[in-house]
Amino acid sequence: MTQDELKQLVGKAAVDFIEDGMIVGLGTGSTVKYMVDYLGERVQKEGINIVGVSTSKRTAEQATNLGITIKDVDEVDHIDLTIDGADQIDKNFQGIKGGGAAHLWEKIVAINSRKTCGLLMKVKWLMN
Numbered sequence: 001m002t003q004d005e006l007k008q009l010v011g012k013a014a015v016d017f018i019e020d021g022m023i024v025g026l027g028t029g030s031t032v033k034y035m036v037d038y039l040g041e042r043v044q045k046e047g048i049n050i051v052g053v054s055t056s057k058r059t060a061e062q063a064t065n066l067g068i069t070i071k072d073v074d075e076v077d078h079i080d081l082t083i084d085g086a087d088q089i090d091k092n093f094q095g096i097k098g099g100g101a102a103h104l105w106e107k108i109v110a111i112n113s114r115k116t117c118g119l120l121m122k123v124k125w126l127m128n
């Protein structure tokens with residue numbers, strides 16, 4: 001399985017954590033791009049009501065084009081769950097992010113979220 005196929009699988013699996021009515025923080029990066037594609041599919045097919053709070057203009061444009069409502073972080077009183085990519089993680093689940101240059105907004109959205117979910121594949125794990 002290629003790295004891109006793994007990212008698709010991870011992105012799709014993450015969407016299962018999203019429930020109707022949630023305000024969802026949408027991260028940035030190639031893995032999140034797949035997650036947003038699948039979320040858009042659910043919004044269109046199932047008619048679920050989701051508000052997205054994006055960490056970048058790129059993700060906001062993608063989500064809007066897929067029919068996902070986007071609000072700014074100061075337009076919502078909470079964020080239920082943020083799903084974002086990660087660059088590396090160690091065995092204590094301490095991660096490094098920011099490879100896609102959206103780190104400031106990723107931090108702002110994450111600290112306003114009740115829960116966060118980091119998307120990454122086994123190849124990104126640091127085993128020391």
Ligand SMILES: O=C[C@H](O)[C@H](O)[C@H](O)COP(=O)(O)O
Nearest residue numbers: 029030031085098099100102
């Ligand atoms: O600013 C970018 C983010 O931190 C990304 O979420 C991170 O770099 C992971 O990106 P990717 O899913 O493309 O590997």
